[in-house]
Amino acid sequence: QVQLQESGPGLVKPSQTLSLTCTVSGGSISSGGYYWSWIRQHPGKGLEWIGYIYYSGSTYYNPSLKSRVTISVDTSKNQFSLKLSSVTAADTAVYYCAREQDTDGSGSYFGYWGQGTLVTVSS
Amino acid sequence: QSVLTQPPSASGTPGQRVTISCSGSSSNIGSNTVNWYQQLPGTAPKLLIYSNNQRPSGVPDRFSGSKSGTSASLAISGLQSEDEADYYCAAWDDSLNGQWVFGGGTKLTVL
Numbered sequence: 001q002v003q004l005q006e007s008g009p010g011l012v013k014p015s016q017t018l019s020l021t022c023t024v025s026g027g028s029i030s031s032g033g034y035y036w037s038w039i040r041q042h043p044g045k046g047l048e049w050i051g052y053i054y055y056s057g058s059t060y061y062n063p064s065l066k067s068r069v070t071i072s073v074d075t076s077k078n079q080f081s082l083k084l085s086s087v088t089a090a091d092t093a094v095y096y097c098a099r100e101q102d103t104d105g106s107g108s109y110f111g112y113w114g115q116g117t118l119v120t121v122s123s
Numbered sequence: 124q125s126v127l128t129q130p131p132s133a134s135g136t137p138g139q140r141v142t143i144s145c146s147g148s149s150s151n152i153g154s155n156t157v158n159w160y161q162q163l164p165g166t167a168p169k170l171l172i173y174s175n176n177q178r179p180s181g182v183p184d185r186f187s188g189s190k191s192g193t194s195a196s197l198a199i200s201g202l203q204s205e206d207e208a209d210y211y212c213a214a215w216d217d218s219l220n221g222q223w224v225f226g227g228g229t230k231l232t233v234l
Contacts, residue, residue: 037223045227045228046228047213047228048225060221063220063222096168106156106174107156107173107174107215108215110160110170111170111173113168113169
Protein backbone atom coordinates (compact mmCIF):
# COMPACT_ATOMS: atom_id res chain seq x y z
CA GLN A 1 0.00 0.00 0.00
CA VAL A 2 1.49 3.30 -1.10
CA GLN A 3 1.65 6.00 1.55
CA LEU A 4 2.68 9.62 1.27
CA GLN A 5 3.64 11.87 4.17
CA GLU A 6 4.27 15.60 4.06
CA SER A 7 6.73 17.27 6.39
CA GLY A 8 8.08 20.76 6.91
CA PRO A 9 7.62 23.97 8.91
CA GLY A 10 4.08 24.88 9.83
CA LEU A 11 4.87 28.57 10.02
CA VAL A 12 6.67 30.67 7.44
CA LYS A 13 7.30 34.40 7.49
CA PRO A 14 6.09 36.63 4.66
CA SER A 15 8.57 37.03 1.77
CA GLN A 16 10.39 33.85 2.79
CA THR A 17 10.42 30.48 1.03
CA LEU A 18 8.04 27.69 1.97
CA SER A 19 9.73 24.28 1.86
CA LEU A 20 7.96 20.95 2.17
CA THR A 21 8.99 17.35 1.60
CA CYS A 22 6.85 14.35 0.73
CA THR A 23 8.17 10.95 1.73
CA VAL A 24 6.80 8.00 -0.22
CA SER A 25 6.60 4.51 1.24
CA GLY A 26 5.25 1.27 -0.16
CA GLY A 27 6.48 2.07 -3.64
CA SER A 28 9.51 3.53 -5.38
CA ILE A 29 9.42 6.92 -7.08
CA SER A 30 12.18 5.75 -9.43
CA SER A 31 10.11 2.84 -10.75
CA GLY A 32 8.43 5.33 -13.07
CA GLY A 33 4.91 5.41 -14.40
CA TYR A 34 3.62 8.04 -12.02
CA TYR A 35 3.67 11.79 -11.62
CA TRP A 36 4.20 13.20 -8.15
CA SER A 37 2.15 16.31 -7.42
CA TRP A 38 1.66 19.04 -4.88
CA ILE A 39 -1.86 20.33 -4.32
CA ARG A 40 -3.03 22.92 -1.81
CA GLN A 41 -6.29 23.86 -0.17
CA HIS A 42 -6.83 27.31 1.27
CA PRO A 43 -8.77 27.31 4.56
CA GLY A 44 -12.38 26.49 3.89
CA LYS A 45 -11.80 26.58 0.14
CA GLY A 46 -11.34 24.29 -2.82
CA LEU A 47 -8.28 22.54 -4.22
CA GLU A 48 -5.51 24.09 -6.30
CA TRP A 49 -2.94 22.05 -8.20
CA ILE A 50 0.59 23.42 -7.82
CA GLY A 51 2.62 21.16 -10.08
CA TYR A 52 4.20 17.74 -10.57
CA ILE A 53 7.50 16.01 -11.08
CA TYR A 54 8.42 12.76 -12.78
CA TYR A 55 11.12 10.51 -11.38
CA SER A 56 13.46 11.68 -14.15
CA GLY A 57 13.21 15.21 -12.80
CA SER A 58 10.99 16.68 -15.47
CA THR A 59 8.49 19.12 -13.99
CA TYR A 60 5.32 20.91 -14.89
CA TYR A 61 3.82 23.77 -12.91
CA ASN A 62 0.52 25.61 -12.60
CA PRO A 63 1.00 28.67 -14.82
CA SER A 64 -0.34 30.96 -12.10
CA LEU A 65 2.36 29.83 -9.64
CA LYS A 66 5.14 28.93 -12.03
CA SER A 67 7.35 31.93 -11.27
CA ARG A 68 7.56 31.01 -7.57
CA VAL A 69 7.49 27.21 -7.59
CA THR A 70 10.25 24.64 -7.69
CA ILE A 71 9.59 20.92 -7.31
CA SER A 72 12.50 18.52 -7.01
CA VAL A 73 12.98 14.80 -6.46
CA ASP A 74 15.46 12.74 -4.46
CA THR A 75 15.05 9.15 -5.61
CA SER A 76 17.69 7.91 -3.16
CA LYS A 77 15.46 9.01 -0.29
CA ASN A 78 12.20 8.28 -2.13
CA GLN A 79 11.15 11.87 -1.57
CA PHE A 80 10.04 14.85 -3.58
CA SER A 81 9.95 18.44 -2.42
CA LEU A 82 8.20 21.74 -2.92
CA LYS A 83 9.66 25.21 -2.65
CA LEU A 84 7.41 28.24 -2.95
CA SER A 85 9.21 31.55 -2.83
CA SER A 86 8.13 35.05 -1.78
CA VAL A 87 5.17 33.79 0.20
CA THR A 88 2.35 36.00 1.45
CA ALA A 89 -0.66 35.36 3.65
CA ALA A 90 -2.46 34.20 0.52
CA ASP A 91 -0.22 31.13 0.52
CA THR A 92 -1.60 29.97 3.85
CA ALA A 93 -3.13 26.59 3.09
CA VAL A 94 -3.07 22.88 3.71
CA TYR A 95 -0.51 21.39 1.34
CA TYR A 96 -0.99 17.86 0.04
CA CYS A 97 1.33 15.64 -1.91
CA ALA A 98 -0.31 13.12 -4.23
CA ARG A 99 0.49 10.45 -6.79
CA GLU A 100 -1.00 10.82 -10.23
CA GLN A 101 -1.39 7.75 -12.38
CA ASP A 102 -2.45 7.29 -15.98
CA THR A 103 -5.24 5.03 -17.15
CA ASP A 104 -3.60 4.09 -20.45
CA GLY A 105 -5.39 6.55 -22.64
CA SER A 106 -8.43 7.46 -20.59
CA GLY A 107 -7.02 10.27 -18.52
CA SER A 108 -5.27 10.19 -15.19
CA TYR A 109 -6.15 10.75 -11.58
CA PHE A 110 -4.75 11.30 -8.10
CA GLY A 111 -5.01 7.88 -6.54
CA TYR A 112 -2.99 8.41 -3.39
CA TRP A 113 -2.76 11.49 -1.18
CA GLY A 114 -0.78 12.45 1.87
CA GLN A 115 -2.66 13.53 4.97
CA GLY A 116 -1.79 17.16 4.33
CA THR A 117 0.11 19.73 6.34
CA LEU A 118 -1.06 23.20 7.28
CA VAL A 119 1.36 25.97 6.46
CA THR A 120 0.61 29.40 7.88
CA VAL A 121 2.31 32.49 6.51
CA SER A 122 2.59 35.05 9.25
CA SER A 123 5.16 37.25 10.91
CA GLN B 124 -13.19 31.48 -8.52
CA SER B 125 -12.87 27.85 -9.59
CA VAL B 126 -12.59 26.88 -13.24
CA LEU B 127 -15.13 24.09 -12.79
CA THR B 128 -18.50 25.10 -11.36
CA GLN B 129 -20.24 23.06 -8.67
CA PRO B 130 -23.19 23.93 -6.46
CA PRO B 131 -21.86 24.89 -3.02
CA SER B 132 -24.26 22.61 -1.21
CA ALA B 133 -26.55 19.63 -1.62
CA SER B 134 -28.63 17.62 0.79
CA GLY B 135 -30.78 14.54 1.09
CA THR B 136 -32.28 12.15 3.57
CA PRO B 137 -31.01 8.63 4.19
CA GLY B 138 -31.90 6.31 1.33
CA GLN B 139 -32.44 9.10 -1.17
CA ARG B 140 -30.59 9.65 -4.41
CA VAL B 141 -28.69 12.90 -4.85
CA THR B 142 -26.74 14.28 -7.77
CA ILE B 143 -23.97 16.85 -7.85
CA SER B 144 -23.20 18.69 -11.05
CA CYS B 145 -19.90 19.97 -12.41
CA SER B 146 -19.83 22.41 -15.29
CA GLY B 147 -16.76 23.24 -17.34
CA SER B 148 -15.75 24.17 -20.85
CA SER B 149 -14.39 22.73 -24.05
CA SER B 150 -10.80 22.98 -22.81
CA ASN B 151 -11.37 20.83 -19.74
CA ILE B 152 -14.43 18.60 -19.36
CA GLY B 153 -15.22 18.92 -23.04
CA SER B 154 -11.94 17.31 -24.05
CA ASN B 155 -10.73 15.35 -21.03
CA THR B 156 -12.04 12.87 -18.50
CA VAL B 157 -13.48 13.86 -15.13
CA ASN B 158 -12.53 12.58 -11.70
CA TRP B 159 -14.42 12.97 -8.46
CA TYR B 160 -12.95 13.15 -4.97
CA GLN B 161 -14.61 12.79 -1.59
CA GLN B 162 -13.23 14.72 1.37
CA LEU B 163 -14.51 13.73 4.78
CA PRO B 164 -14.16 16.37 7.50
CA GLY B 165 -10.55 16.88 8.56
CA THR B 166 -9.12 14.37 6.08
CA ALA B 167 -7.40 14.37 2.72
CA PRO B 168 -9.41 13.97 -0.47
CA LYS B 169 -10.01 10.41 -1.60
CA LEU B 170 -10.53 9.25 -5.18
CA LEU B 171 -14.17 8.34 -5.73
CA ILE B 172 -14.66 8.20 -9.50
CA TYR B 173 -12.07 8.34 -12.29
CA SER B 174 -12.31 8.49 -16.08
CA ASN B 175 -15.86 9.89 -15.87
CA ASN B 176 -17.54 6.76 -14.53
CA GLN B 177 -15.02 4.26 -13.16
CA ARG B 178 -14.97 3.30 -9.50
CA PRO B 179 -11.72 2.37 -7.77
CA SER B 180 -11.83 -0.87 -5.88
CA GLY B 181 -13.47 -0.42 -2.52
CA VAL B 182 -15.82 2.37 -3.59
CA PRO B 183 -19.45 1.23 -3.22
CA ASP B 184 -21.53 1.00 -6.38
CA ARG B 185 -23.90 3.54 -4.81
CA PHE B 186 -21.55 6.09 -6.31
CA SER B 187 -21.66 6.66 -10.05
CA GLY B 188 -20.40 9.28 -12.47
CA SER B 189 -21.36 10.47 -15.90
CA LYS B 190 -20.28 13.07 -18.42
CA SER B 191 -21.99 14.80 -21.29
CA GLY B 192 -20.40 17.55 -23.34
CA THR B 193 -18.87 20.08 -20.99
CA SER B 194 -20.67 18.89 -17.86
CA ALA B 195 -20.36 15.96 -15.49
CA SER B 196 -22.40 14.57 -12.64
CA LEU B 197 -21.86 12.50 -9.56
CA ALA B 198 -24.81 10.47 -8.31
CA ILE B 199 -25.12 8.91 -4.90
CA SER B 200 -27.95 6.47 -4.38
CA GLY B 201 -29.10 4.98 -1.10
CA LEU B 202 -27.69 7.97 0.75
CA GLN B 203 -26.03 7.15 4.07
CA SER B 204 -24.96 9.38 6.95
CA GLU B 205 -21.32 8.52 6.28
CA ASP B 206 -21.63 10.13 2.84
CA GLU B 207 -21.70 13.55 4.46
CA ALA B 208 -18.60 15.17 3.04
CA ASP B 209 -17.26 17.63 0.49
CA TYR B 210 -17.15 16.44 -3.11
CA TYR B 211 -14.83 17.85 -5.77
CA CYS B 212 -14.72 17.33 -9.51
CA ALA B 213 -11.45 17.64 -11.40
CA ALA B 214 -10.24 17.59 -14.99
CA TRP B 215 -7.14 18.43 -16.96
CA ASP B 216 -7.46 21.77 -18.73
CA ASP B 217 -5.71 22.14 -22.07
CA SER B 218 -5.56 25.95 -21.94
CA LEU B 219 -2.44 27.84 -20.81
CA ASN B 220 -0.29 24.82 -21.75
CA GLY B 221 -2.32 22.60 -19.47
CA GLN B 222 -3.06 22.26 -15.78
CA TRP B 223 -5.31 20.37 -13.42
CA VAL B 224 -8.43 22.30 -12.46
CA PHE B 225 -10.93 21.56 -9.73
CA GLY B 226 -14.47 22.52 -8.89
CA GLY B 227 -15.09 24.65 -5.83
CA GLY B 228 -16.55 21.68 -4.00
CA THR B 229 -20.05 20.69 -2.93
CA LYS B 230 -20.83 20.13 0.73
CA LEU B 231 -23.27 17.25 1.01
CA THR B 232 -25.45 17.19 4.10
CA VAL B 233 -27.39 14.08 5.08
CA LEU B 234 -30.49 15.33 6.87
